[in-house]
Amino acid sequence: MTPPADTAPAILAEGLTKRYASDAPPAVDGLSFAMPRGATWGLLGGNGAGKTTTIAMLLGLLVPSGGRVACLGQDMAKDRFAALARMNFSSPYIALPSRLSVAENLRVYAHLYDVPHAERRIAELAAQLQLTELLDRPAGNLSAGQKTRVALAKSLINRPELLLLDEPTASLDPDTGDWVRSWLERYRAESGCAILLASHNMGEVERLCDHVLMLKQGRVVDQGSPAALLERYGRDDMEQVFLDIARGRQREAEAVA
Numbered sequence: 001m002t003p004p005a006d007t008a009p010a011i012l013a014e015g016l017t018k019r020y021a022s023d024a025p026p027a028v029d030g031l032s033f034a035m036p037r038g039a040t041w042g043l044l045g046g047n048g049a050g051k052t053t054t055i056a057m058l059l060g061l062l063v064p065s066g067g068r069v070a071c072l073g074q075d076m077a078k079d080r081f082a083a084l085a086r087m088n089f090s091s092p093y094i095a096l097p098s099r100l101s102v103a104e105n106l107r108v109y110a111h112l113y114d115v116p117h118a119e120r121r122i123a124e125l126a127a128q129l130q131l132t133e134l135l136d137r138p139a140g141n142l143s144a145g146q147k148t149r150v151a152l153a154k155s156l157i158n159r160p161e162l163l164l165l166d167e168p169t170a171s172l173d174p175d176t177g178d179w180v181r182s183w184l185e186r187y188r189a190e191s192g193c194a195i196l197l198a199s200h201n202m203g204e205v206e207r208l209c210d211h212v213l214m215l216k217q218g219r220v221v222d223q224g225s226p227a228a229l230l231e232r233y234g235r236d237d238m239e240q241v242f243l244d245i246a247r248g249r250q251r252e253a254e255a256v257a
């Protein structure tokens with residue numbers, strides 16, 4: 001049964017499964033977790049582990065083959081639009097309309113989310129994300145790093161309570177990547193927004209996440225806080241933990257624990 005909306009977890013997934021074809025192994029295989037409000041969780045795993053598929057199901061963009069998911073207390077199979085108004089996402093795989101200017105793009109999304117005082121909100125986000133100079137440029141002419149910052153502005157336009165970020169710093173140079181991470185830390189502290197972050201950047205995960213789900217072939221093969229995982233695997237950084245898990249060494253860690 002779904003708990004009352006105001007106390008429900010940010011995300012509640014129960015046996016979430018996706019099979020793209022009946023003769024293919026599941027891309028996501030019985031995923032269950034409850035991510036609390038205000039938490040920042042990392043979704044980790046090698047290429048093809050099922051991260052993007054999971055995020056697409058959380059957003060209701062893909063229909064699960066099995067199981068269920070509720071975001072902010074709303075069942076995504078039944079009350080998807082009530083939840084979507086209070087959440088948002090950013091993904092490098094989704095291109096913004098390229099001929100529209102940055103400002104026009106943000107206006108479209110502000111309209112879709114029915115954002116009050118849209119022009120003020122766009123100016124505020126543009127100032128915060130250093131986009132003011134880019135507002136009149138066509139979105140298609142921006143560099144990958146600039147597009148990433150526009151996508152981040154788009155994802156925050158409705159002041160989401162739940163933010164799904166698929167590789168938010170993938171195309172950023174180290175300096176800009178660091179700046180975005182600091183910005184996300186500040187934003188989270190000020191807004192109390194819950195964040196689920198899929199990332200291949202282990203430094204980012206260690207810095208931002210209070211809990212990590214390690215996926216392999218669509219299943220959670222290990223989870224815990226970065227500190228707990230570092231201790232369990234006897235490692236100094238999450239990169240090494242990731243390699244241990246990807247290469248199937250978690251059984252040794254379990255035996256030691």
Ligand SMILES: Nc1ncnc2c1ncn2[C@@H]1O[C@H](COP(=O)(O)OP(=O)(O)OP(=O)(O)O)[C@@H](O)[C@H]1O
Nearest residue numbers: 020021027028045046047048049050051052053054
């Ligand atoms: N539209 C699709 N049709 C068929 N199979 C798909 C489709 N999208 C993804 N898959 C398959 O599902 C599995 C999980 O893919 P997914 O994109 O979710 O992984 P990922 O963890 O996000 O990977 P990456 O780190 O490479 O982005 C892969 O085996 C992939 O080939």
